[in-house]
Amino acid sequence: MMSLTPDWARLRGFWIVLSIAAFSAGADSAFADDGDATLPKRPAILANRWAEDWSVLADPRLRTEPFDELKYIPLWATDPKSYISLGATLRERFEYNNAAGFGTGNTPADSYLLQRLQVHADVHFNENWRTFIQLEDDRSFHKFNVTSVDQDRLDLRLAFLEYVNTFSGGTLKARIGRQDFAFDLQRFVSSRDGPNVRQSFDALWADWETGAWRFIGFVSRPVQYFDGRPFDDTSNDNFRFSTLRVERKVLGDNELSGYYSLYERSNARYLDALGEEHRHVFDVRFAGNAQHFDWDLEAMGQVGQVGTTDIRAWAVGARTGYTFANAPWQPRLGVQFDAASGDRRPADGTLGTFNPLFPNGYYFTLAGYTGYVNLVHLKPSITVSPAERLKVMGAIGLQWRETTADAIYVQPNVPIAGTAGVGSNWTGAYGQLRLDYAFNDHLTGAIEAVHFEVGDTIIRAGGHTSNYLGVQLQYGW
Numbered sequence: 001m002m003s004l005t006p007d008w009a010r011l012r013g014f015w016i017v018l019s020i021a022a023f024s025a026g027a028d029s030a031f032a033d034d035g036d037a038t039l040p041k042r043p044a045i046l047a048n049r050w051a052e053d054w055s056v057l058a059d060p061r062l063r064t065e066p067f068d069e070l071k072y073i074p075l076w077a078t079d080p081k082s083y084i085s086l087g088a089t090l091r092e093r094f095e096y097n098n099a100a101g102f103g104t105g106n107t108p109a110d111s112y113l114l115q116r117l118q119v120h121a122d123v124h125f126n127e128n129w130r131t132f133i134q135l136e137d138d139r140s141f142h143k144f145n146v147t148s149v150d151q152d153r154l155d156l157r158l159a160f161l162e163y164v165n166t167f168s169g170g171t172l173k174a175r176i177g178r179q180d181f182a183f184d185l186q187r188f189v190s191s192r193d194g195p196n197v198r199q200s201f202d203a204l205w206a207d208w209e210t211g212a213w214r215f216i217g218f219v220s221r222p223v224q225y226f227d228g229r230p231f232d233d234t235s236n237d238n239f240r241f242s243t244l245r246v247e248r249k250v251l252g253d254n255e256l257s258g259y260y261s262l263y264e265r266s267n268a269r270y271l272d273a274l275g276e277e278h279r280h281v282f283d284v285r286f287a288g289n290a291q292h293f294d295w296d297l298e299a300m301g302q303v304g305q306v307g308t309t310d311i312r313a314w315a316v317g318a319r320t321g322y323t324f325a326n327a328p329w330q331p332r333l334g335v336q337f338d339a340a341s342g343d344r345r346p347a348d349g350t351l352g353t354f355n356p357l358f359p360n361g362y363y364f365t366l367a368g369y370t371g372y373v374n375l376v377h378l379k380p381s382i383t384v385s386p387a388e389r390l391k392v393m394g395a396i397g398l399q400w401r402e403t404t405a406d407a408i409y410v411q412p413n414v415p416i417a418g419t420a421g422v423g424s425n426w427t428g429a430y431g432q433l434r435l436d437y438a439f440n441d442h443l444t445g446a447i448e449a450v451h452f453e454v455g456d457t458i459i460r461a462g463g464h465t466s467n468y469l470g471v472q473l474q475y476g477w
Helices: 008-031 455-458
Strands: 073-076 079-097 109-126 129-141 151-167 170-179 200-208 213-224 239-250 255-269 271-288 291-306 309-323 332-340 377-388 390-400 425-440 443-455 466-474
Touching: 255 291, 271 309, 425 455
Parallel strands: none
Antiparallel strands: 073 079, 079 109, 079 466, 109 129, 129 151, 151 170, 170 200, 200 213, 213 239, 239 255, 255 271, 271 291, 291 309, 309 332, 332 377, 377 390, 390 425, 425 443, 443 466
């Protein structure tokens, strides 16, 4: 069994990140000017770097940090919206997992380092046209089983051309090229930020926004990842994902949305079906907040065929909470409920196994023990903020199968061998503790620990109680 304590070589990336951040933090204090309180705010560093707008640095008074001359490089002196912005993101995560897949398949305990480096160029030709290019290098050090979501050395992550224009009372946005999508809480459509290798799509995207309405449509081929040589990722010719989505602001800033997606895949394999998959997806969601309550409710239905087998699947998800805004540490009491169908009657010509599409790797936990398939999940939690930049979340998750006829699944939708058709509905219970801290505007850190007490069904399949620890640093420039 490998030790929980990493050697210093595995953590070399953490020291690089901390050194850069210390220099940046010192520069922040050296260049800050309290007299400029009325200036526009500098943009925040986002997970999706293409969504940032650095045009505010056209005002030289906002260029207060080292290398700001590279965050805003003017193209035409007469047009402040014409510029080039360069940037980078470095993420280092140490993980310890004593039982990937609950230890089934004789999986050994493992401790390793995941590293993600991204560099990008955002080129604005004018206020209407721009192109965005991002390279990504993902590496896994000392990992026992390296998968396609762990390592992809030096490849093209994003490269799209975008057109934006406002007319007729609305704004049109269109993109063509390699890009990413993320809907809502990213239960089912995400850019997969939890694992090391993010998910991209080669796509044509259009977006029309007018008043309280927003209309989105795209056709795409998910990117297929390889790690044989640099720049070998390609569009997946056997996989298509297309969507029409409508959003509407209701009752103030609360959001009501719905979408239809067509999910098409060759050579799909499920426990009870295989062949070409044509899955029609219908989703509706209502989210918002009022008087310290917040909520996010979503339901999805799926029909279609896999080979000659019909699809009849569904899922629901709900997160709600109440924040005591005037209490010390501003505690938020929350509860999460999720359920997804399994296949109740194998070999009956109907597949009930839900397909979670492109789920977020950290919607449940980073440990990867819980997939959004054949699931009933209840999770009360409490989140507090003991300091201005610190959030601490503790939770207990209770998990069952929707039907014992189907398997227990781990992320994203991997069945555990020996669990289908046997045992009870009870899967197990877990405790989760997560700390998030922002050292400054560039450097963030997180620690997450998960302990999962498995039920008898997993034990009889060769699994056992599982423990996970993740320690992460991320620097964005």
